[in-house]
Amino acid sequence: MVKPKKHLGQHFLKDQKIARKIVDALSSDNQGRPILEIGPGTGVLTQYLIELYGSSLVLIDIDSESIVYLKEHFPQLKDRIIEGDFLTKDLSARMGEKYSIIGNFPYNISSQIFFKILEEKDHVVEVVCMLQREVARRLVSPPGSKEYGILSVLLQAYYDMQYLFTVEASVFQPPPKVKSGVIRLKRNNVKHLSCDEVLFKKVVKQGFQNRRKTLRNALKPLNLSDQIKAMPILDKRAEMLTVQEFVELTNELAAGGGNSTI
Incomplete structure (x- = not known):
């Protein structure tokens, strides 16, 4: 046995x-x-x-x-x-x-x-x-x-x-x-997310690294632009965001929100 x-x-x-x-x-x-x-x-x-x-x-x-x-x-x-x-x-x-x-x-x-x-x-x-x-x-x-x-x-x-x-x-x-x-x-039927999937993973992981903080503080290592920092969604903590909201945030970062150094 x-x-x-x-x-x-x-x-x-x-x-x-x-x-x-x-x-x-x-x-x-x-x-x-x-x-x-x-x-x-x-x-x-x-x-x-x-x-x-x-x-x-x-x-x-x-x-x-x-x-x-x-x-x-x-x-x-x-x-x-x-x-x-x-x-x-x-x-x-x-x-x-x-x-x-x-x-x-x-x-x-x-x-x-x-x-x-x-x-x-x-x-x-x-x-x-x-x-x-x-x-x-x-x-x-x-x-x-x-x-x-x-x-x-x-x-x-x-x-x-x-x-x-x-x-x-x-x-x-x-x-x-x-x-x-x-x-x-x-x-499910999602073959690819409608965003940069590598950046998506970085955003999700970084967001939850300090889950008690707002995303504005948790995502600081991603070098957010002033425009992104002003977004109301960053007043939330990572645990409040749906998958789709993480996708949308990723697209905003990719469009001009800064560059990840992590």
Whole structure:
């Protein structure tokens, strides 16, 4: 049996009903589309994914002990079990043009996983995942809430997001110290934002660096022009802005608001 490893943030789900519920949260239009499971561990989700997606399923896990276990218990997957780090692997050739992701994400790298998904946003059409409940709520939170942050804005720019349900700590081995949440991301119709997307990311990140400050103060490192400084929107804090307002602010900066040195 695979032993959960603390340094990998492993907490193995042991409730079969919840495992099935997570798998069923994938949209029905995924039939025929490649599915990537991140961190399958002992295969509690894998067993149900095989039933639905068969040869379309690919697994990736960084834990060599889990890889051995998975190959022994799911021999039908053969060469579709990848040992490696999702954060550093280039899976484009293996997964194809469009694919979906599912997994019980390790708490300690869940944010990094989402930044990688953003890099692959033109290929990743859907994500169903379980992660720390507070993080899950933060990602799907709307503008104006204290949880709304950098990843909330960046992900909601390209994905429609939904918090699905909460999972108690007692259904894991070992049980984590916090509850978990399951969320779903579905790619929206925005292929490209109507602004400089590199500058957009800088504006969002800088805006939330000092989230208690108004944007007029938080964005000082971007060398704002006097014209931009006078804009009423800069009286707000970053957490108050919608994705579209960040896009509009980015366009104003690009048109004559100054240059970023960060």
